[in-house]
Amino acid sequence: MNFDQVDLIIRDCTILPLANMEIINDGLIAIKDGKISYVGKVVNAPEMTAENVLESQGKLAMPGLINCHTHLAMTLFRGLAEDITLERWLNETIWPLEAKLKPQDVYIGALLGCLEMIKNGITCFADMYFFEPEVAEAVKKAGLRAVLASAIIEAGDFEKGRKMLKEAVGFAKRYQGYADGRITALLGPHTAFTCSEELLARVREEASKTDLGIHIHIAESKEMAMNIRKERQLSEVEFLEKISFLEDDVLAAHCIHLDEKDIAILVKKGVKVAHNPVANMKLAQGIAKIKELIDAGITVGLGTDGAASNNSLDMFESMKIAAILQKTNYKDPTVLPARKILEMATIKGAEALGLEDQIGSLEVGKKADIILVDLSKPNLTPLHELYANLVYSAHGYDVDSTIVDGKILMENREVKTFNEKEVMEHAQNTAFNLLKR
């Protein structure tokens, strides 16, 4: 690799490469053609010139955070229909509003979500929603990386299911590798309740044929899990295994209501899990047994879920809450230590999305998806232990700069790829108009 001329240098920072690497003090990262070409001590770096240099004293460079499960455009519904049951939330507010959604609404809602994520140091996210081409356009505009699935919800309507699957496959074919390769497409069947056995089998067939992964909700609601058991004498996971749906290309969001047999099936099939502690708590759906899943060898990433059930897109918050929720659940403060949590939000998230060769750690050859965290903050002082401060004391607003594919999306908290104020105003108007329709 030629070190003489690079595109961007980040220098004099502390570096947390993650994966299994140690902290580097007085570090330097060089970026060329969107990839990391050097990461290490300043003193060991070869001579090089750069178009752009970020002098980063007092800052930490770490992999961008990976949000493994969200419905981005639901930012438009943030704060609506609070403190009610999941059933009322869906039936009385969310589903009626979603029926009124137009493509342009989804675009602006997704752009608002991108804005919030860039501000919070999230560089890649997995989304499942309607009008997903609009989400892809928002991602392209914002400069983020994303793993997008066009949602497939049959809900008893066979024709609708077929049509949505066709659309989803069409979306995947068109948008795979879109936005300079920053977009990966998956298929997004909603759940084993809202899609029939036949449709799920078709989704599996398409996924295997076209080499697309699958993003689905599994075992989120206890009530629905009980319904399926009543109907089929099988757990949700057992049912999905029986119809040969589960493979190692499946990203399963939630996985709260699992027994030992279910966990063994997920292990055997290599299914990946996206854990969403905040939304699970807020909707009172129960506590996923994340310690057991990880101990069993399952890859677990972390997600925010949509802003309508979280209600923010802050992975620092999700890291802290994931950690303390598992400690509470197992009545053991040693469960899920800070470093493990940071891995869930980075390299394990990358694994969950099948992108571990490209992102999730700071290594030569990987995509330059990097955030700079400003360590000179009252809430991060003193700095005894970096892992602990990042998981238990940091928030999204401590992120100073966000870089994806070597491109600076935010610097000194100012977003570069679009006008923040315009996006907020537009989103506010869109959300209000939606309620009036």
Added chain:
Amino acid sequence: MNFDQVDLIIRDCTILPLANMEIINDGLIAIKDGKISYVGKVVNAPEMTAENVLESQGKLAMPGLINCHTHLAMTLFRGLAEDITLERWLNETIWPLEAKLKPQDVYIGALLGCLEMIKNGITCFADMYFFEPEVAEAVKKAGLRAVLASAIIEAGDFEKGRKMLKEAVGFAKRYQGYADGRITALLGPHTAFTCSEELLARVREEASKTDLGIHIHIAESKEMAMNIRKERQLSEVEFLEKISFLEDDVLAAHCIHLDEKDIAILVKKGVKVAHNPVANMKLAQGIAKIKELIDAGITVGLGTDGAASNNSLDMFESMKIAAILQKTNYKDPTVLPARKILEMATIKGAEALGLEDQIGSLEVGKKADIILVDLSKPNLTPLHELYANLVYSAHGYDVDSTIVDGKILMENREVKTFNEKEVMEHAQNTAFNLLKR
């Protein structure tokens, strides 16, 4: 009241007065001699002139948040000894370090804590620690309001217990009303385990004689609660009632391990509770039954606990986590709705500290302890529902300005009462030196 000349006007903001009052749009707050002299619509305000005007379009004025339980100087230990048991945390790290603490360390640790709280919109806090005069000096410097208790820990040493009680009473006498009346003093016996029955009786006697309240930890650790039951055949609360310790001047932190009889005793005695969800979760001490306590009629405020067990002093975070933890605990998303949580962090917190006549809501005649929240943030867009956005989407960094007694402590996120950088550097050095002693 004379409206002609006031000290400070906050205008064109949205106002959330709380207590039982409704939201005011296009509002104005006038402040004279540290108190609120007008709160209402701009159009209804009498003519007045002011020394200082905060034009606050797009901002929300609400009561400053009240942190009902912390050990402020423990900011120095932030991030040390993470992810270990409470026993190891205390025995191997916290207590050995506390044995080395000097008054000047506590001053700088407390000032760092004040800095973080001002940044997060906390205007009043209840503290219990050692070298409490130093905390009082930090509070005076920072401009905050505080309810301070000099900790009394006997730990089997009768003479030490007597000495600490004497010191605590001395502190209370000297600092009651200190810093222009912003400081209230309480007595702070640590727990029913670390103080003997005799010492607790003396504390009660002193408290009643001198009209001081009491700040104590109750039912935090399940293990200790079981020990006391084994030893005395009484629950911790029953024991404290038996020795006539419990009165309506007691602020009880935690109250996790209570049964119905315990709750009935707290109701009968009018004991106030400080709930600390983040620290309870992080140390895996269990989940307090806050819904039941509130339903029973107990006044429950909200606290962060010390930064060594939280690890941040952000009441917005504590509000969100309190809400979603109770929903999870009762498997019911309707439990503790956003408005109730906001009350816990404001007017109920004031009640818990016995200051409800002075602070906790924005009303004419109350102290002007006010924060301005910047609503023009991605995470607070769209604004469908103010209560929900504040509890579920806002963080401390959305606070733009912090005002106590009518004095601006922070404006546009810049702290006015001391040099932020100096305090952080000083705290960092102090914390590092402490480890080397």
